[in-house]
Amino acid sequence: MTDVVGLTWDHPRGRNALEAAAPRLGDRSLRWEVQPLEGFESAPIAELAERYDLLVLDHPHLGDAYASRCLRPIDELFDADQIRSWELASVGPSLASYRMAGHLWALPLDAATQVSARLLRLVPQAPAQWESVADLGDEGLVALSLAGPHAFLSLCSMVVSFGDDPGRRPDRFFDRSTAERALGLLSRLAERLPEGTAALNPIGLLDRMREVGDIGYVPLVYGYVTYAKDVAFGPPPAPGGRVGSTLGGTGIAVTARCTPSSALLEHLRWLLTPQTQRGFIPGHDGQPSARAAWLDPAVDAAAHGFYSATLDTIEAAWVRPRLPGYIPFQAAASGAVRAAVLGTRPHGAVLDEIEDRFAILREDHP
Structure with a gap:
């Protein structure tokens, strides 16, 4: 069995938590490769989706991804109650920005504006x-x-x-x-x-x-x-x-070439749990997408007040066309x-x- 391979961006905020958390998935492993921040601008999303099982992407790429049918709808992998709980928990329009054409196409891992x-x-x-x-x-x-x-x-x-x-x-x-x-x-x-x-x-x-x-x-x-x-x-x-x-930030998308195992889905679910978002993600240079992490006094203090100083800004962020x-x-x-x-x-x-x-x-x- 081949590894599950994901592509993220080459910065501590984009890679450290994902690499540190990458599990063994039964007889397979999750392995992350990286590209420069500008790489997603130069390589068409459909080409990347042919080579990777998971893609870390920004919401404006969804239009091209939808047109090429290269991603799996997240709502076909997780039930409506789970997705609703993630939406209520996410800061600003982080999750909503990955909704398009009646489906959710990525899970909000990282929130930024x-x-x-x-x-x-x-x-x-x-x-x-x-x-x-x-x-x-x-x-x-x-x-x-x-x-x-x-x-x-x-x-x-x-x-x-x-x-x-x-x-x-x-x-x-x-x-x-x-x-x-x-x-x-x-x-x-x-x-x-x-x-x-x-x-x-x-x-x-x-x-x-x-x-x-x-x-x-x-x-x-x-x-x-x-x-x-x-x-x-x-x-x-x-x-x-x-x-x-x-709005910026990134979400994790599952490509059409990937048939995710229950272990992979559980790992993705774990990345968005309140405990992970408030502990593991910021502890590995990440920038969580959960509002609870942005409101956590300990997380904010460790980040020198970054979250409390910018919370209102991300809550009001403008979402680009898709x-x-x-x-x-x-x-x-x-x-x-x-x-x-x-x-x-x-x-x-x-x-x-x-x-x-x-x-x-x-x-x-x-």
Whole structure:
């Protein structure tokens, strides 16, 4: 019998708990392989599903996964009462983000969203308004998360904080005036970025904050509890009352090629138990998806207040569209936003391109 093989992402938060917990499954073993964080952007989900039994993925991949029929519905593997209990227990929209077309497609293992990050010695007080962030930026203390998909995700989160709900109206992706306001602020911030930061992914930005110490504040960056000892995390600016943040995190999906044994299903069930989520997962560098773990005073204290400081942000997080072809759309949109923010493309042309691309995506998959 061959091993059960899973694919996760190569960071302590993505791999340590899964590898430490991997059991023997009778005469088989569960083995985890890893790829870079950006790997899920470059390899089509259907190709990965042909090679692996379990996939750790983000919710925007569900559109392509559903179109290719490469995953097993979770609700065909676990009963409705179990799934309902997981949904009630999960923080924010962590489980709900994996629902699509009447089925649940992944189990929420890891919960994350965009938050703010700052060095207390450089920025003692977190700014509450975007205009205050711009003032900090004029001092050269602010970096932006612009690499990969993050330029577009930062724009989406900003417009949410201004009252927009991207992708939910039938005729356009953004409210135009709101998107123009957000792009203008991002461009102002980009004029004084610390050198070399525009190319850094969230992990790179947090590494530089911790190790170099020349970044005082990042208004929108995915939170990593493993940096909480050195970096103070909190909500992003919320000028309109709603925190603007784009949900991340990961779920475990079972691919169509896998016929899961009862032992494998029991292991997946164990990963989501309150005891595992409050003990084993955070004890192995993970970021749990259970609200009970985020509310646990001992878990929060061990994480230097990370969970209590960001709980309200993840509870209100915006969930991205899950249409087939969304991942390439997101990549193209982010490249366009990055060019606009860095001053190499007109803002209007970039917003027109995003609207045109999303209209085509929606026409192809109504």
